[in-house]
Amino acid sequence: MPTPIARQVAKDLIRLDGCKEEVKLLETKIDRLNDVSLIKDAMMEMHEEKDTNNQYIIKQLELQVGQYDKLSDDLRKELKQQRVKSFLWKVGTFVGILTSSYLLIK
Secondary structure: OOHHHHHHHHHHHHHHHHHHHHHHHHHHHHHHHHHHHHHHHHHHHHHHHHHHHHHHHHHHHHHHHHHHHHHHHHHHHHHHHHHHHHHHHHHHHHHHHHHHHHHHHO
16 A cells, blocks of 8 residues: 555544544534533423412402401491490480480470
């Protein structure tokens, strides 16, 4: 085999070894990128689950606020009724005292 061809064969063999190493490195890099992608997917799922939980909590809090508003309205109505009853009792008592006083004086 002539020397120039042997040199070319040696260069090609060296390139082949380099290409094999490069392929191994690229495969390793692809594996790492896949791992990163899997981690990102897992994190996205966790965030979506957390978002779903937060939405549920928000709905429950809105329901509680609605119940508190209803309770507050009921208490206001009851207070208003008590005030009216108290006023009527006071008026009735005053009228009764006036009537009794008038009848006693007469």
